[in-house]
Amino acid sequence: MLDSRLVASEPDRIRANLVARRADDATIASVDRIVALAAERNALVQERDDRRSARNTISAEIGALMKQGNRDQAESKKAEVGANNARIAVIETTLGDVESELRDLCLRLPNLLDDSVPVGGGEDDNVVVKTWGTAPTFDFKPKSHVDLGEALGILDLGRAAKLAGARFSVLIGKGARLERALINFFVDTHTEEHGYTEILAPYIVWGSVAEGTGQLPKFAADMFKLAEPLNGQEAYLIPTAEVPVTNLYREEILDESDLPKRFAAFSPCFRSEAGSAGRDTRGILRVHQFHKVEMVWFSTPEASADAHEQLTRHAEQCLEKLGLPYRRMLLCSADIGFGATKCHDLEVWLPSQERYREVSSCSNYGDFQARRMDLRYRPTEAGKGKTRFPHTLNGSGLAVGRTLLAILENYQQADGSIVVPEVLRPYMGVDVIR
């Protein structure tokens, strides 16, 4: 969320950011509305507080008069306060409306972009930052993960459809084992080699929590919402562990000495895939339920750019250990996510498609999420001034299903068997899936 005071003081900067992001006209127009509402809010707050001040003074006087037994004067003072209170009530009602509209508008504004983000009009303007590995060459026509998996009997999409329809999968035998192997390999790598603390968090969260990370209010359609309230509030299946983990310390004040905090969390992820009908319909590339290991950082603003690079490297190292060719993309202004100030996508090579596909998205959110969830930290430095908003970052390390898919395709052999990458063998118990 952007601070309404920032919007009010630098509306031009906010508008320029929206234009770079290719925001719609209504959003751009909302900037003027925010400026006006912020001014109205301040005036109302001022009058309310002045009147409260008067009320407090008079009430104290009434107390004194009562002690003296001066009933008449006390009564007349009471009438005075009563009139004042009536006015306060009116102001509070108006103020409530103004503040809720203001907050709603601000919640729908995307984050400011980092200076290093290239301005672009869409996916094609993303920048290739680096490429690692070389695409495998085959002396036969490489098959898709669907053909490979079904022939091996480790993947069954038809039966998955009997259970829940399209965009689900059933993994069988070594397929299921490979999924678990990847989960453990990722979590172990992050905890043992990259220094993360493992987290296992709820897979269902309240709407307010999803608002904290930015899924709500704007992207409600992308999540699965529970039909019944959960512990009294509306709730959603998490679309990523980013949501519960980033919200762990919401409404708390951390100490700077606790930063950076770094967590790695495995979770299933549930996505409605609204609006992607017809896209990637074959296979397990785009499904309603998948597994992911997510890395989450809480950092000081000063350290977040460096943190972003480290986080991205941690995801890249997973791909490198697995020997999967990939490239790192720097997303442009039109393609970057709503709350991100800067984002790297990692894309893995898929032989059957002869193109790179996303397996990780590593983003720096700046103070955007911290502000929404009222997460702060207390600076250590003497002078211990105001609390500040930390920066939050997150990245996939990695999306499990897509990695599994990439392994099947990149490690396939002419006979349809799959060589198990070296690092997974301890988890798999076999060298080849056949």
Place this chain on the structure above:
RNA sequence: GGAGGGGUGGCAGAGCGGUUGAAUGCGCCGGAUUCGAAAUCCGGUUUGCCCGCGAGGGUAACGGGGGUUCGAAUCCCCCCCCCUCCGCCA
């Protein structure tokens, strides 16, 4: 689900209708003392919002929401969470 107990500042713990944002203790930060340290003493030590260049001023918050009152941490109502016991269950 049933019965009972409890939620106050970083922690512990008073307050139970009037200048109490909140006693006291601990912790923490300054300072004094000391060769240094411990002990001791003095001072400070929540967060948000509004006005102000600043100094500073105002306002709000004692789990959350609503109510009573001139005035509520203190009274009333609803909800949430935690603890203990019973039931149920993975």
